[in-house]
Amino acid sequence: MLRRLLRRVSGTTVFMWLIGIAMLVVVVWGVYATLSSGRYKASDWIDLTVYGIAQGSVYALIALGYTLVYGILRMINFAHSEVFMSGPFIGYFVAMALSQSGFFNRQPFVSLIIVLLVAMTVSTTIAVLLERIAYRPLRRAPRLVPLITAIGASYFLQYTFLGLFGSGIKGYPEVAQLKGYWPFPGTSSGILRTQAVVIVSAFVMLAILYVFVQRTKTGKAMQAVSEDKDAAALMGIDVDRIIVITFVVGGALAGAAGVLYALLFKQVKFDMGFLPGIKAFTAAVLGGIGNVNGAMLGSLFLGISESLFPNLVLDGLGLPAPYQLKDALAFIMLVAVLIFRPTGILGERLAVKKA
Amino acid sequence: MALLELQDIHTYYGAIHALKGISIHVDEGEIVTLIGANGAGKSTTLNTICGLQHPRSGSVTLKGESIQHLPAHEIVTRGVAQAPEGRRVFGRLNVTENLEMGAFVRVDKDGIKRDMERVFTLFPRLKERAKQVAGTLSGGEQQMLAIGRALMASPRLLLLDEPSMGLAPILVEAIFDTITEINAQGTTVLLVEQNALIALSVASRGYVMETGSIRLADTAEALRNNEMVRRVYLGET
Ligand SMILES: Nc1ncnc2c1ncn2[C@@H]1O[C@H](COP(=O)(O)OP(=O)(O)OP(=O)(O)O)[C@@H](O)[C@H]1O
Ligand SMILES: [Mg+2]
Numbered sequence: 085m086l087r088r089l090l091r092r093v094s095g096t097t098v099f100m101w102l103i104g105i106a107m108l109v110v111v112v113w114g115v116y117a118t119l120s121s122g123r124y125k126a127s128d129w130i131d132l133t134v135y136g137i138a139q140g141s142v143y144a145l146i147a148l149g150y151t152l153v154y155g156i157l158r159m160i161n162f163a164h165s166e167v168f169m170s171g172p173f174i175g176y177f178v179a180m181a182l183s184q185s186g187f188f189n190r191q192p193f194v195s196l197i198i199v200l201l202v203a204m205t206v207s208t209t210i211a212v213l214l215e216r217i218a219y220r221p222l223r224r225a226p227r228l229v230p231l232i233t234a235i236g237a238s239y240f241l242q243y244t245f246l247g248l249f250g251s252g253i254k255g256y257p258e259v260a261q262l263k264g265y266w267p268f269p270g271t272s273s274g275i276l277r278t279q280a281v282v283i284v285s286a287f288v289m290l291a292i293l294y295v296f297v298q299r300t301k302t303g304k305a306m307q308a309v310s311e312d313k314d315a316a317a318l319m320g321i322d323v324d325r326i327i328v329i330t331f332v333v334g335g336a337l338a339g340a341a342g343v344l345y346a347l348l349f350k351q352v353k354f355d356m357g358f359l360p361g362i363k364a365f366t367a368a369v370l371g372g373i374g375n376v377n378g379a380m381l382g383s384l385f386l387g388i389s390e391s392l393f394p395n396l397v398l399d400g401l402g403l404p405a406p407y408q409l410k411d412a413l414a415f416i417m418l419v420a421v422l423i424f425r426p427t428g429i430l431g432e433r434l435a436v437k438k439a
Numbered sequence: 440m441a442l443l444e445l446q447d448i449h450t451y452y453g454a455i456h457a458l459k460g461i462s463i464h465v466d467e468g469e470i471v472t473l474i475g476a477n478g479a480g481k482s483t484t485l486n487t488i489c490g491l492q493h494p495r496s497g498s499v500t501l502k503g504e505s506i507q508h509l510p511a512h513e514i515v516t517r518g519v520a521q522a523p524e525g526r527r528v529f530g531r532l533n534v535t536e537n538l539e540m541g542a543f544v545r546v547d548k549d550g551i552k553r554d555m556e557r558v559f560t561l562f563p564r565l566k567e568r569a570k571q572v573a574g575t576l577s578g579g580e581q582q583m584l585a586i587g588r589a590l591m592a593s594p595r596l597l598l599l600d601e602p603s604m605g606l607a608p609i610l611v612e613a614i615f616d617t618i619t620e621i622n623a624q625g626t627t628v629l630l631v632e633q634n635a636l637i638a639l640s641v642a643s644r645g646y647v648m649e650t651g652s653i654r655l656a657d658t659a660e661a662l663r664n665n666e667m668v669r670r671v672y673l674g675e676t
Pocket of ligand 2: 481
């Protein structure tokens with residue numbers, strides 16, 4: 085019995101599991117040390133979690149773009165981070181114009197909605213142009229070809245924005261009504277207003293997307309195309325049209341995510357897409373790429389972990405400047421998932437059953 | 440005028456010359472079968488009719504209109520539906536959703552509902568499993584779903600690619616009874632089969648394909664009695 089088990093377990097597997105166990109021990113140890121030091125109050129953890137949810141819900145909007153496109157074309161649209169950047173970037177100019185005319189201060193919410201619509205339109209346009217110009221001609225090429233094209237398109241867009249608008253940080257106008265906290269009734273803690281607005285808007289859009297994909301005829305056609313393009317065409321589904329719709333949906337969500345991101349961080353820059361883009365991609369892989377629910381769950385999980393991790397784990401380990409390591413977490417997770425569960429949390433479980 | 444007519448169709452996969460001048464026709468109300476060995480080009484013929492492959496030369500006409508240049512999704516709107524080889528149901532959608540996809544091009548809600556009832560009457564097993572995810576259906580149930588899904592387009596011409604593949608004999612018989620019933624209800628059928636015996640028993644006419652060409656064309660009765668067919672396709676000595 086034991087020998088047969090041993091024969092099935094190779095040296096690398098054992099090594100990988102040892103690494104996994106070591107990582108787990110470090111995390112548990114860090115958490116224990118932090119919690120027993122009593123340095124943080126409960127309200128600190130609540131603040132961090134809320135921030136993580138805000139961050140994660142923005143990731144979710146971006147991650148859906150990766151996952152929907154992957155589901156249909158089996159390709160990673162690496163230029164999606166620039167789709168995300170372009171919307172709020174152009175939105176910035178609209179916001180500034182509104183601000184200079186005084187309209188922004190008089191009607192901040194109407195202004196924000198205008199900026200949001202502009203950003204969604206710009207991002208959608210860029211996404212659709214990418215599909216039409218860069219990806220569609222390569223539909224029948226080997227899989228590596230569109231991937232490389234996507235990376236090229238990503239740099240092309242970044243440097244176009246750099247060339248046109250410069251490398252400086254552009255500050256979004258502040259909304260006076262969104263400064264400060266809304267207190268939780270009956271407690272001393274509260275929620276930052278921007279974070280509340282970001283979380284609520286993102287969840288509303290996620291809910292709309294969910295209903296669109298699961299309940300509408302077009303959404304079901306998207307699922308059909310992602311499973312089997314030829315069979316979908318035999319149903320009378322125009323596959324090219326569904327692919328365009330996928331890019332439209334992904335682009336609109338990314339543009340919206342960009343504005344929410346700009347609300348959280350109050351600025352835009354030509355390379356602002358890189359980190360959130362790659363983190364949202366990580367979240368999509370975490371949840372199982374191609375899986376809509378997985379992308380949402382993976383994003384929230386990543387957002388919250390990222391927010392808690394420096395204080396909860398690194399602090400307890402006595403590492404100096406734990407916040408500097410925050411961004412590394414996403415990449416550690418990405419590597420860990422690829423090693424231990426390449427299909428992600430919810431990935432392709434059904435496909436196994438299908439066989 | 441024939442409902443469907445293929446004239447001197449040549450279809451290629453890159454350099455592979457898969458169909459070398461196929462000419463066949465199907466009249467309104469018939470069941471016509473296309474039999475032949477593996478790799479003869481039967482599926483390619485169906486896919487060329489459906490627009491998944493486009494012929495390099497030759498014409499496909501439906502009621503006199505040539506359709507060989509149309510994309511697959513437009514040919515469906517002209518009343519041609521296929522239940523493809525290997526079923527190809529949408530595994531992550533449930534039975535009802537698969538059937539809805541079959542009716543994708545239709546807008547007549549009442550008609551769709553009626554056809555859904557019709558499919559459930561033809562295949563009661565599907566009704567019991569209406570909310571089950573198609574990927575978890577058995578092979579036979581998936582075949583029923585693939586045929587039902589094609590029927591949901593309310594086609595004038597139904598193309599079936601090896602509906603008997605991988606099914607137990609008793610289920611094969613049941614499926615072919617249903618195909619006869621579908622035909623009796625007014626749908627013309629072009630049936631591709633490996634199982635020549637059963638195909639020739641339900642069809643009125645048949646074509647025998649060999650490596651991209653039509654080798655024989657005759658009534659089902661005559662093909663059943665043809666010496667070459669008996670030897671090669673009916674396994675008699
Ligand atoms: N996608 C493809 N690319 C290249 N060659 C193909 C492709 N599909 C089919 N062929 C070739 O075309 C020829 C006809 O194939 P087809 O699938 O039409 O045969 P068939 O009669 O349906 O066979 P079977 O009974 O095994 O399904 C075969 O030689 C096959 O190898
Ligand atoms: Mg075949």
